[in-house]
Amino acid sequence: MEKNKLLRMDNVSIVVESLDDAISFFTEIGLKLEGRATIEGEWAGRVTGLGSQHVDIAMMATPDGHSRLELSQFLSPPIISDHRNAPVNSLGYLRVMFTVEDIDELVSRLIKHGAQLVGEVVRYENSYKLCYIRAKDGLLIGLAEQLSNS
Template identity: 85%
Template sequence: MAKNKLLRMDNVGIVVESLDNAISFYEEIGLKLEGRATIEGEWAGRVTGLGSQHVEIAMMVTPDGHSRLELSRFLTPAPISDHRSAPVNALGYLRVMFTVEDMDELVARLMKHGAQLVGEVVQYENSYRLCYIRGNEGHLIGLAEQLGHK
């Protein structure tokens, strides 16, 4: 019997309070809006285990076209828990990390959109500058700038 082969990772899902705010924030990072849709009905609830649901989604794609974020705003059922203030060492999904060209310029722009630096921008050897921020929806986002690579 042939072993099933992984083809790709399609996306990472993030639940948000405001789809418009999240879209504008991730566009500021450099992702592009690929599309928006409303998902509802019994068929969707059979996938998620939530029963009948009504969800607005937006698919954001990185400039290289290889990675996507699926932003979801649940109208019904309403979100029942909030993990956004969990610390970096909490169990479960933690953060999304993006490689960027000019971290200082991007962090300054993102802070104007409500982002907060979690710790500080640090340099790892002669390879990367790294930081974590909380976006305007409170999600943890990692930024990495490769040094000596333009």
Template identity: 75%
Template sequence: MGYLQDNVGMVVESLDEVISFFTEIGLKLEGKAIIEGEWAGRVTGLGSQQVEIAMMVTPDGHSRLEISRFLTPPVVADHRMAPVNALGYLRVMFAVDNLDELLPRLYQQGAKLVGEVVQYEDSYRLCYIRGPEGLLIGLAEPLGPK
């Protein structure tokens, strides 16, 4: 697995549930691994740690999402349900082909629409959803010629 690439990371409780959800959006599981050892704790500043990670890649192969589940040390804070105007990292956004076809499938997996699906000029249809574990995810359907 080529993990040392540009990616966005998130910490979750259930890798399988979150992997399933992002697979529905169109990402593919690139691989899973356990990251542990003295070197890992030196990078994060957490000391001794053991983390199960899953790396997912977007359909174009240019972007990756690193999903982590901490085995040790335990999670110390939870920001998943922060509102859109909270400080810090907010959400990850994905370009999708067809919101009208995708959203019902995501609703079946427990996703909830945050506001509305809106159109920005003649460029995009956009929305925010809360996915598994309350994760905030943006979806953007490009409009016009493909």
């Protein structure tokens, strides 16, 4: 019997407080809005185990088209837990990391959108500049800039 093969990772889902604010934030990073939709109905509740639900979603794609974020704003049922301000050593999915061209310039723009630098922008050997930022709604995002070998 042949083993089932993994084909690809489709997306990572992030539950947000404001879909419009999250779209604006991730657009500033460089993702592109692919589409928006409302998910509701009996079938959706059977997938999530939440029963009756009403969720507005937006699909955001990276410029290379290989990675996607599904942003979800639950209208019902109400959100029952909030992990956005958990420290970076908390269990579970915590952050998404993006590679960017100019980390300092992007951090400057994101701060104007209400984001805060978590620690500082650091250099890892001669390979990367790295940092964590928190969006104004508390989402933790990692940024990396690959340094040239010259």
